Amino acid sequence: MTETPTSGGEPPMSDYFSQTKSSSSTNRDNGVPAGFPKAIVSPSVWSGKDLVDEMRRYALTLEESHIKEIEQACKRFRELGLTMERVSQETFPLATLGEELKTLAAQLTNGVGFFVLRGLEPERYSNEENVVIYLGISSYIGETRGRQDEQGNMLLHLTDLGSALAGDHERQAPYSSVGQPFHTDTGDIVGLYSLGEAAVGGESNLVSTAVVYDELIKTRPDIIRLLASSSWVFDSFGLSPAYKTRPLLYPINKEKVLLAFARRPLVGHAWSPRSPGIPTLSASHVEALYTLQNIAEKHALSMKLKRGELLFWNNLALMHSRNGFTDAPDSRRHLLRLWLRNDATVKGWTIPEELQGAWKDAYDHQGRAQLWPVETIKDREYIINQQRASGHD
Template identity: 40%
Template sequence: MNLDSLVELPLPGGPNIQWDPSYATYRARVNMLAKLDLPRPNQVPQGFPEMVSAPWAWDGSEYDDGDNYVLKLTEDDIEEIERALRYFKQRPGRLDPGQVSRLTFPLPKLGNRLKAVSIELHKGRGFSVLRGLEPRKYSAFDNVLIYLGVTSYVAEKRGCQDSSGNMIIHVKDVGKEVRNSEMRQSPYANNAQPFHTDVCDVLAMYVQEQAAEGGDSHLASGARIYNEIARTRPDVIHTLADPSWIFDKHQTPAYWNTRALLFSFEEHGPGFCFSRRPITGSPTSPRSPGVPPMTEVQAEALDMVHFLAKKYSLTMRLQRGDIQLINNLAIFHSRSGFRDSQTQTRHIMRLWLRNEELAWKTPDGLKKTWFEKYGDSDRRKIARWNILPGAKRERILFRSDSCS
């Protein structure tokens, strides 16, 4: 079932814009605004470059060959990982996933190659895939330990992903397991998702199983999108960098915060951080009554980013055992809708990570959110590790937390 088709949610008193973008609506809005002959800046804002010349400014056509970004683990690598797993499990005391680190999960040879992957994420193209693990060989608990151990060499600090303290999210369609859940949130559904970023420095996705059909991963360079907009519509850069964007927190009574979608990262230049759901509302999270709508100019900018992401995107079909790693501040991601079968059910474990040595410096507009995820926040004090898929019904159907 495609959730996007269940409910049509025009914004009362605001632009006709949906979570699932319509190209026809976008073009009509571009034409309508052009006819108004609005006064538009013809240069990008102060502090933003005319163009980003960096390895993470790429076109998807440059990466047709997966060998460019896939690190294939050898048999020796797998043996080293399994030795590290045994080392961790033989330690005295309670087996706490939160204690997995470079020290407690030693990878003396592979670790250096994984550190090089982290440099590629932060200073290079911004994404990589580790390939060669076979999740079916291990228990659910061991898969979590392996995942944490391997990724600790890429980015050791883990972010809390919601107000319940969950450190791991299992991305899996639960429609057959949870009754009356047609309007479930996207991590627990099979619908396509538009381009967005999460709330982290490094996004990690460990594929436990592929879908029977679909579920492809799409990536797009934020810098490539920025360059196109800066060249052709510098006024839109002003709109995206303005801190007046309204983010619905999906609470009662209505509550929202405001911030920019585009930031200037010290030493690294422009980077995006947002998802559409708290801005437009979605079929599963309707916009809260009383939350002010965005403007037509903002709606044009929001859809422009999405359709440029589609234009310059890279598509990959991840394999079982892959660990996809993304610099979340440099790269947008989306997914195709998918279908499971009786013998094949898509299941991905998601982590939000940060490498304190290599991380892009957090701008002021994101510091509060980053403190919640990575700092000594109340939600991190109740950190919990979900070893198996599943979540409370409230988390599946209603979520005030967001990838925003």
């Protein structure tokens, strides 16, 4: 099968459908790549339709006693006069809730890979108090927090900043209202704290990487081999080197797999056009991305975080996406994002060599500033900057 890259950032859909027809022939390579499992057997293998009626099993609604414990811990921490990076289980003690949070955290590596916390009322607290509370709760989920950009921001505000600050084709994804296809971030665990929900849309969607993998093994093992190849070209958007190549799919400990990718560096977007002069993806590569997206959508679990809800998931085991949304004056989507890791994710998931640099950049803070913006950053150059770490896609 001949693969001819096209001149644009993403091959035309006509090429994609033509390639789909061609690759449906008997010429597919049905072998599983060396080191990859023939199937994944784990609680992390699930389809959203099977969980939608069981969400209570994966959620904790805070009781009044929990709320009081959280507020007392917040008050105590602020009285200590410490900086945000000092929020920990020791400086934010939750004698009762803390043990329940640790039990929920075990679901991230031993269970379905996510959980929801409900019952906070962020409007009762100041911006700083909301951040301290979020950090305090999350310290029982992941002991280490990750840098989310090159400036050292440890906390990211995901909200549409509107076209007055930068045009719709300029604002990067965290600061716009456009939908985002399935992807992964840089980090072991992702946390979201909802300070507000959109008037329409804005759902967060999770899918088991394992269930997508198992379906591909059965129906399109040729795509598994392509995803596991080093033929994927990642645009650096002006950095040096201009691009890097690596696989999207990795075997982990012979029994799990890790998908690590976002579409923006692979095919570009209107607000991040693919850099000229770098190799383009073939029609087969684009077909693989569309197939991943289609299978992920079929098995996804969709949830719209209400104000005061927190969602945590294992980024090493799940992919995520978001639906496009429309805000209203009294109903605006605003999520606070953290990247976390804990002992269980470190022991259970060996980060592939090609990804270790990005993980080290996120989690190695020695001698580096940590910034904790309690309000949304509204600097134009910041929100249109294309040279982002993974997770800004």
